[in-house]
Amino acid sequence: MNVEAMLKVERLTKTYPTAAGPLTVLHEVSFELAAGASLAIVGPSGSGKTTLLGLCAGLDAPTAGTVQLAGVALDGLGEDARARVRNREVGFVFQNFQLIPTLTALENVLVPLELRGESGCEAAGRALLERVGLGARCDHYPVQLSGGEQQRVALARAFINRPKILFCDEPTGNLDDDTARAMVELIFGLNHERGTTLVLVTHNLELAARCDRTLRLRGGAVVCDERI
């Protein structure tokens, strides 16, 4: 295992102002994740899983605490600087796929590279789509794909920029059992092939069990940190 921490979270707290006063959804969460490791964040609805994932990925700024991602301290970075970090180091898979409806499968996959100004990377995109079993569907729009196919496109997109860390938010939440199983195999297969660190949020304990480590949240706090 790589000794350097890919993700380092310290005393992470997130509070939202509400009409009834401040609402703390995450309270002083701390952990470290080594490069190449996999972490499942589990817990009941409203326990703060997605909030924690968003903060770790730099999608939001914490109220207190720090996040260090691939050696970069996210606190103090502006939204655009965090966006550059995400583009360089991070891959995402969402529960509801989040493909851009106006782009074809291949175009969706290429977006992270094109954002960097890279061109001529179509072959890499096609290869990845081939890898997830969609080589024949490159020019199809999301609406022409099934849920499982859309999620595979999303996975190909997540790996196109060779991320150091992959964040998955309920990646099988919208899929049937067979498709979900196939999807899980793909996530872990690609993760293994490319040596990517994996952080996933799930309700699926079977899926969580495949990770090196499970972080259980309740009421915004870590109640259990299991390592296999």
Add this chain to the structure above:
Amino acid sequence: MKFILRMAWRDSRASRRRLAFSALSIVLGVAALVAIGSFSANLRQAIDDQARALVGADLVVTANKPFSPALEQYLAGLGGRCAHEVQFASMVRFPAQGDQTRLVQVRALETGFPFYGEFLTTPALAASRFPAGNFAILEESLMAQFGVRAGDPVRLGQATFTAIGAVQRIPGESMAVAMISPRVFIPHRALAGTGLIGPGSLVRYRAYLQLPPGRDPAAVERELRARFRAERLGLETVEHRKRDLGRALTNVYSFLSLVGFVALFLGAIGVASAVHVYIRQKISTVAILRCLGASAWQSFAIYVVQGCGLGLFGTGLGAALGLAVQLLLPVVVRDFLPFDVAFFVSWPAVGRGVGAGLAICLLFTLLPLLDVRKVSPLVALRSAFAEMAPRFDPWRVVLGVAIVASVAGFAVWQTGNVRTGAGFTGMLAVGFGVLGGVARLVAWAARRFLPRRVPYVVRQGVANLYRPNNRTVLLLLALGLGAFLLLTLHLTRATLQAQVEFSGGGDRANLLLFDIQDDQVEPLARTLAAAGAPVQQQAPIVTMKLAKIKGRPVRELLRDRTGGHGPGWALTREYRSTYRGELTPTERLVAGKFDGRVAAGAAVVPVSFEQKLARDLGLALGDEVEFDVQGLPVKTRVTSLREVEWRRLEPNFFVVFPLGALEDAPKFFVVAARAATPAEAARAQQAAVREFPNVSAIDLALVLDTLDRIFTKVAWVVQFMALFTVVTGVLVLAGAVVTGRYQRIRETVLLRTLGATRRQLLQIQLVEYAILGVLAVLVGGVLAVAGNALLAEFVFETAPVLPMGPLVGAMAAMCAVTLATGWLANRGVADHPPLAVLRQET
């Protein structure tokens, strides 16, 4: 940048047709600006190219009395060519057409004119034949009206001419001249034979000059002014005409451009509204891009590029349409142009129209686009974040200021006047403010007072007025403004017509006869009575000029530029005053005491002034005024002021003398009579003109007809431009309905899934559009009534009228257009398969 352009293009794939449809909103505004700008360049070029033909001579000298021998000698000594003309109003009689008569403008013209340009007639040879005999060339409309053909006799005074053709165009005059009074050209040498020029006749004497090569018209003009000051000559050179035409053109251009700009402004609001809806649907895409590493600037830039594309498409299409409209404009304004216009595309004008369109479109598009910068990548994780909390955004303030500044800047640029520009901006703001305020009030009222017991479709339709993504404000603005413009035009026309009709109502005079000599008054009265038009009023007229005001000679006052003595025309004009012992029903004493009689030989005569003239001349009760009554000085004192109802077709006067002061002065008479029917009016005119050829008559029906024809022509031009705004309103409406389709498709589909029939869905939409249409037209109508009242009060100085029947008819028609547009644009929504929509989570 490459990514931004590529992404903007790809992202627009599914929405290009919708975006293109939104862009249509600005097409007409840009088209109007381009057409008017380019056509205006055509006109300016035509003025430059045909400068000399605009006047037909190098210099035109005009006077209201015959030229003095010294002046004639001077003109002859210039060494060029000279053509005299005498112009006056008189009655023409057509013996071959049952002795029908008509008041015309007689033009007795010498050979030679025009020296530049052409006297165009039908047949073409008529112009060259006309000086050779007792021939007359008539206005084409006059020939058509009375069925006069070439070869028919034309009677003017005591002379008979032969009609040989119709005038098409003479340099320097537009067809509009003929609308006011049709022209009859006769040879100058035949004038004496008519016997029409008598004492008191209103005659213009004119000399058209072609100067010898090397003679500067401006220098001759200066010399004429200096040497013949006493003759009060009117002098016009080609440069004057160019300047006057240019100025008139600039005014018309500014007005029409502002009307076009209103269409553009309205269209830009429509575009902004469509973009707002579009961007709300793009929030998740923006969030995904942000997750994948796009910066706020990159995401913003993608949609700014799309906004630019939309603007370029709209303005490009607008420019093309504008050039097509430019081809139509000469037909629209043909009657107002004194020259031919050659078509060419003015690229600077196209650039200005496109630039203005693009700038306004972009400014408005940026308003909703600013939201893109605020989209959090967290939206990709939680859709709840899609509802962006409204926060203070300084860029929004900057944009708002930029929009107001650009509107004001455009208005000032077009009008060349800061006050007018600011006024236009203010009026636009008030119009928009009122309509926007009403829209918000309606939305609030719909929510607050939504009836619970009415059928479901009505409740749903009413609720659409206040629900999120409602289009109440946009549609009320678009439709209301269009309704306001059109109805104001309609009401103003009715007010002007009513003003004239009112003046002839009841048993008031409807026939005015003038140029009557002293000895003709009695026999004319008998003739009129016999023909069924008894005389109601008669008034002697004595011509005079102002000599001194409060002891200071007029010449001195004219030199004194410190002001306080009124406009030059009031000092130099010829006053046609009367004398009588009492006030008439058309005037009211507002100050002092009216003196009806003065002892013969009184050193100072008490006179009554019309109050506005007195104000212009700086006169108050007790002030002394000296008149020059045809060479004789008469001292007077202002002892009373009157308010005069000028619009009544009765003899009215600026200055009224008492009995006993002017009886011995050379005078002529004006007579007012009333005929019960138009046929009797025509018979009375014919009888009067047959027996007294020098007498002219104005028939109220003729005045009404003339006014109506002039208004019809002007209204046609204004309506043509207002049409751009109205059609833009319809396009904005259609655009709003189309964008609303995408917003509401999910709701519609859910209703369908839950069992709503196609008919119910249609009824829901119709209820919403009917409410919006009726409200927009009502608010536009109220604004139009207010606008008409203001115009009537401050511009036309009359009471506004409210013709309810036509007004309600026009409003109903506009409601019908709204409903039809809403229905047409919404067709097919109910045909969407629910499953497809539910799966896509549109």
